[in-house]
Amino acid sequence: MRPEDIDLVVQLCAARAGLFVDPGKTYLLESRLGPVARRENFGSIDDMIAALRAKREDRLAWAIVECMASSETAFFRDRGPFNLFRDEILPTLARLRDGEPIRIWSAACGSGQEVYSLAMIIEDQRALIPGAKLELFASDLSERALEKAQSGLYTQFEIQRGLPIRQLVRHFEKADEMWALSPRIRQMVRWRRINLVADLSAAGRFDVIFCRYVLGALVEPMRARLLENLARALSPDGFLFLGLGEAAMGLSEAFQPVSGRPGLYARNPSFRAAA
Amino acid sequence: MKTCLVVDDSRVIRKVARRILEDIGFEIAEASDGMEALAWCRAAMPDAVLLDWNMPMMTGIEFLRHLRLEPGGDKPTVVFCTVENDIERIREALDCGANEYIMKPFDGDIIASKFAEAGLI
Structure with a gap:
């Protein structure tokens, strides 16, 4: 890739999604952009970037940003935060909300492992929280x-x-070479495309937000913006999960860590969301 | 140091598994089928067993049934590691007392993740 093309992609990702793309990682850029170029019927990445310059087509621009945004994830990633959710947060909120809906949001859900891990926990814990109404x-x-x-x-x-393995047996079936999650679990989740650094005022209010390993993927000025967005979307007594060690990236004034609970944050009582 | 008995009729698989498990802090013994594995366990119960299914002399599932009846045979954490990937087979293994289950092919990440699920690391 030509340096000026790399710069264009770097700037596009930062401007549209606040995403940090390292211009030095040519291999990563090419391995992500190559499949998009093929899918969009360009002969090469160079041709695709040339078309982007010429036409500034919104759909193509987003296809490029989105491919750079994706990252790998795993079921029950880091384990600890999910145990915390199951053993402390779920029972606490069930008691506090007393039958009112408890809204849980997996932000930047990627290929879904995080939200489905939460769905499996909720399904497996149902008998212990009778009457609780969970919305994922x-x-x-x-x-x-x-x-x-x-x-x-x-x-x-x-x-x-x-x-x-017991979760696999309980909730999945084999489908040829793949493994298919049961419709019961899949139907628990509602999906939406959201750009986390855009205006989130229409996203609604949530009691628990999982937004892990996103801060570190953003250009620095966008981190505070994301945290303020999340603070506005979180109910005053709600909980935010960040990736382990991400707090070092500047929590802003919106959140404070919950002591002894790695990765867990609460709204700072003094934080007042701007209208 | 925790001990792990690696049971597989393929010398190559045993070697690969040994390298991965030594890296995450296990002392390794090897057996090439269930019969040999059972003899090992009777001499010294390991903390963990990484267990293939299809082997000559005695299969992994037969070994597991015998092991769980041995004195102290309820102690080792048994992780299957096999090409068998039908859900009925996995259920059978769990019913016989397996703690975790790896479907081949595997890599270091999968072994580490599964050993963590099983409480071994």
């Missing part, structure tokens, strides 16, 4: 990620990363 939402920047996530189809490699 998942969003991603990428339409393609959302499509894959909604299909509930995973490779043998994917279902062996983080997913205990």
